[in-house]
Amino acid sequence: MSIFNQLLSFFDYKKRKTEKERRKSAAVEALKDAFNARCKQFRVLLSANKRALEIMADMEARLSGETPFDMSYVRSQTTQVSINVYRMIEALNTLAGDAYLDLFNRFSLISGDILKVVEAKANQPLKANAPLIIPLNQAGVDLITEVGGKMANLAEVAKSLHFSVPDGFVVTASGYREFVRHNGLRDEVRRLIQSANAKELDEVFALSLNIQKLIKEAVFPRALEVQIEQAIAELEKKYPNAKFAVRSSALDEDGGETSFAGQYTSVLNVSPNDVIRKVKEVFSSKYSVQGITYRANHGLVDEDVPMCVGCIIMVNALAGGVAYSRNPMCAKADYVVINSSWGLPKTVVDGDTSPDVFSVKRPSKLDPSKSLEEQFSVLKRSIGNKEYKLICSENGLEKITLDAETAVASSLTDEQIFMLSKIVVEAEEFYGVPQDVEWAIDLNNNIIILQSRPLPKAREESEEAFNPGLPLLSEGGITASPGISTGVVRIVRLESDILEFPTGAVLVVHQAHSRWAVLLSKASAVIAETGGAAGHLASVAREYGIPAVFNANGVLAKLQNADKVYRAYQAEIKNNKDLDQLPSPPDAAYVTVDAFAAKIYQGKAENIPVVSEGERLLPVLSNSPVYKTLAEVSELIIPLNLLSPNTPEFAPAFCQTLHDITRFCHEKAVTEFFNTNSTDHLRAGKQLVAKHKLQYWIINLGDGFYEDVPTKTVDISNIASLPMLALWHGMSAVPWAGPPATTSVGFMALMAESAINPELELSRQGNNSMSARNYFLISRNYCTLQASFGYHFCTVEAQSGKNDVENYLNFHFKGGASNLAKRKARANTLGEVLSQLGFMVDIKQDALFARMEEVSEPHLFEALVAVGHIIVHSRQADIGLGSEAGVVNFRENLQTGLGQLTPFVPPEKTKITASELNGQ
Incomplete structure (x- = not known):
């Protein structure tokens, strides 16, 4: 061949080789892209699963009745949980090549039922020909x-x-x-x-x-x-x-x-x-x-x-007010209470003035044959200093200042008192429950009824006198709502003060106006200089069970110092932003309110709980419409019916709730990610280094490393996944001693070299010849281990976090080199040990399935350490389980080893140094 032809042949070879390498490189890049796409879908699924479980946990917490919620909460949470479950279904089908399209149908049916519950009221059509x-x-x-x-x-x-x-x-x-x-x-x-x-x-x-x-x-x-x-x-x-x-x-x-x-x-x-x-x-x-x-x-x-x-x-009133058929403050007090003032009853219900209060003895049942004087008598008269009255004028309402004599004159005659008493008792007999009646006396001296409503059940009066042993700051006024409480003082004068009102404070105002009712869900007590028990603010305070003292003349001046002390404390906290832990307010900021006796003491009384910031005073009513709606919709979201992946019922058709769908998606996603028909994950991942290279590859799902890793290996010190670190702590705590001793001459031939070589002895130096790779998929709070240990296979999956409801640990274990009887003996022994550790265990032949869920993070870490020890020290143990003695010995060795494990302590860092990364 001529030199020219040789050169042509050489360059043609180089061209073919370059093209082959290019195609190989393109194929590798395609595999990487495909794997990255699968990782992305798996991360989407995990993220959506985490968010869905968080919402379910919050719903359960709300149903406990400690935190108020409204219908917007129900709508937003059901929408959010539905969106995240749908994302899980989409991600799973992307991973699995649309193998689970039936999930969309189940989701549609369940979410449709949820929507019917949520929108039941909102979508009610207008009644045909209903009167406007x-x-x-x-x-x-x-x-x-x-x-x-x-x-x-x-x-x-x-x-x-x-x-x-x-x-x-x-x-x-x-x-x-x-x-x-x-x-x-x-x-x-x-x-x-x-x-x-x-x-x-x-x-x-x-x-x-x-x-x-x-x-x-x-x-x-x-x-x-x-x-x-x-x-x-x-x-x-x-x-x-x-x-x-x-x-x-x-x-x-x-x-x-x-x-x-x-x-x-x-x-x-x-x-x-x-x-x-x-x-x-x-x-x-x-x-x-x-x-x-x-x-x-x-x-x-x-x-x-x-x-x-x-x-x-409109009734232009000579006098007006509110009458109760029974004392609203005390369930045992069987008498009528009338609150009255000159002019319109608005001054009484708004708490603008100090009304006259009449306590009237009443009969248990009205007797038409007897006169009013025979059936009723005034037990007590408390004539208020009524400074002004409201009347109707051409331009609306007019406030008229009263002369000194009229201000302290009784606004009702005895005849009017008895007639009002008869009216409220009749209303009670008609409705069957005590009544709260608003009334007015018109210019012709006729009693006009403006409102009649049920009177909330009164609280029982304290049997014993309250003596906190504290200095008495104020005494006097009326009990607007009974009870005893303590808290820091906060004087509120303007509506802008509402925004700065701290939870658990004692609300102090001049006028007992209903606009302050917005604070009653945060206040521990209410004190007002004016107002009476018949006012709107008093009514709401009694509904909420908040102690209230009204008509406490001059109380703002007496509580001014405590208010200043607390405001100074707030300013100091605001200016000192470096405090790790907030100090408690000074004792001088506190008062104790005894609304039964209308007394206010300086300081905190013992054995009276102080409500701190972040706590809520008002429980959610379990019979309220919103509560019932959330409870009903939760039945379609929260219960988990799909428990075992190894039953025929673990299928889309048996998903009854959104939680069932999340469980199914999550379980199948792990399987699909390691689908044997897909080998792209074999080319991905970083080989783990713990002093030496080990046969473990780490796939980072997001935040599983402290620092990005450009190399093909990752050091154990760069692992940020807490579940993986806890599992690894258990796996590496005690070196594996190798397979149990045996006298069978055929054993070596049966097991082959790869099976008896102690690859999992983590102290051994150098690489091994094991061809099967073991994979960790990790993020900061998630870990999945897929591992083949000799002749058995195991899967560990765990999610950790501060929310106990979200935490879980799954452990699957199957296989072995021995006959089925010995493999079953190993599975049963492991099941006994895991049950003692608090796992729910299910065993099918030689396959073990163990689950732990809704546990605290420390408890989860403890369980992961135990599982790590078990999977290492159960390797090839089935060889020695041909007798009862062998089983007992295996069980005792496991329990002894578990007892020697040290607790896992999570690392306190968010980043690592270069020296740490290099293992120095």
Whole structure:
């Protein structure tokens, strides 16, 4: 061959070789890309699984009743858990080549059922031909779902008991819903609610402002507007020059457990041509800060509380107030209590003044044959200093300052006291429960009933006098809500102070106004300089079980120092941001409130719990609508029915909850990742180095290394995965001593060299000749080990974290070199040992499946250390299990070794130094 032809042949060979290397390199890169894609899907699945389990754990915590939640929480959490479960299904099918498409059908059915529960109330259609307004004289308790509790009860006492009540009409729940529908408000209001954090009062203020603005700018449906105008015109004919009281009457308002006292708006002395605008204002008050927080604290669904509005003829009162058929403060006190003041009853219910209080002896049952004087008598009179009164004027309401004589004069005669007592006792006999009645005496001296609602059950009065042994700061006032509590003092003067109010503080205000009710879910007690037990704030305090002392004259000045001490403490904490642990507030910032005796002491009383920041005082009512909705929807999300992967029932068709789907996806994802038909993972991973190279390869799923590793090996000091480190701690604690002794001459031939070579003796230097690779898939809080130890195979999977509910450990063990009887003996012995360690164990022939879940992180690490020891020291143990003695010896050796293990201590670092990385 000529030199020229030789050169051509050489260059052609080089070209072919280069092309071959290029194709090989491209193939390797393709494999890497495919593996990286599989890793990405596995990480997506693990992340979605973690988030789904977190949501389920939080739902279970909420159902324990310690943390309030509202309907926006239920909607957002069910949406989030559904999204993450769907992501898991997608990731699994990507890993498995669409092998589990049936999961989408199961998900669709379960999520559809969840949606039905969540949207059951919101999607109720408007009733066909439902009245938008109803005359008050046609209403009653049979129409309570259309006219609301307040107007239903008012109409009922007029019809059934013939009490005098104002004339008027009610804008119904259907009218309110039509207003919402007409303006497309439902979805926008829901979006705003779900995007706000109801725990943060600044967000609630912003939420309230935004929604109320939407409602006030909305327009009335023409049909509703026309009906209201016609009703007003009819009333003007009967009552020339009359004005109106436009009062809230939301569903659930004035109920047995939820009074909504003062939480919604009522507008008084409204001119006829302004009624429609004021109705819209009452509509918007559903989303007042007080209304939003009250519903959240009572677990009420927003859509369940449509705002009905009563438009009734205004009563210009000589005197007014609130009467209770029994003492609201004490369950044992069997007498009527009347709170009264000059002018409109608004001064009493708003806590603006110190009212007259009359305690009246009452009969157990009214006797028509006896006079009022024979059945009732005044037990106690407490005449308040009523500084002013409210009256109706041409321009609305007018505050009139009273002269000194009138201010301290009784606002009721005995005849009026007895007549009011008879009215509230009759109302109690009719409804069968004690009643809270708002009333007014008109200019003709007629008693007009404005409201009647159930009186919440009173607390039992303390049997023993309370003596904390502390200095007495204040004594006097009235018990607005009984109880004893202690906390730091916080004086609140402006609404802006609300945002800075600390959980567990004693709320101190000048006026017992209902606007302070937003703080009752955080306050440990309430003290006010004015106000009475009949006020709205007192009613809500009693509902919440918060001790309250009102009409404590001069108390702000007496508590000024404690308030200053606490504010100074707060400023110091704010300025010193380097504190590892916050110190407790000084004792001088605390007071102890004995609301039973209306006494306030300086300092903290012993044995009275102090509520700290972050704790909540109000439990979620287990019978509230929101609680019931969460409980119902949780049954479709949380229960786990798919327990064993080795049963025919471990299949998509048997998934009954979203938790079942997550369990199935997670189990199958690990299997699919190591699918024997896919060998791309054999070319990936970093070989583990622990002093020497070992036959373990590490696949990092995200944050499993402290530092990126550009080389083909990774040092054990660079492993950040806590579950892997705990497992490795157990695997490397005690070197394997090799297979048990045997006299069988055929054993060497049976096992072959690879089986008797002690590859797992971690102290041995150098590489081994084992062809099978053992893989760890790791992240910071996750680890999966797939390992072949001689003739048996095992899988360990663990998730660790601070949330006990998410933590679990799975251990699968199967195989061996001996006959089935010996392999079964090993599996059974391991099962006994693992059961003693707290594992749930299932054994099928020579296959063992053990699981531990919902344990603390330290407990999980302890179990991982034990499993690490077991998988190393069970290697080839089946050889020696041909007798009972061999089984006993194997069991005792395992238990002895487990007893000698030292605890795993997680490393306290987030990064490592170069010297650490190099093993120095």
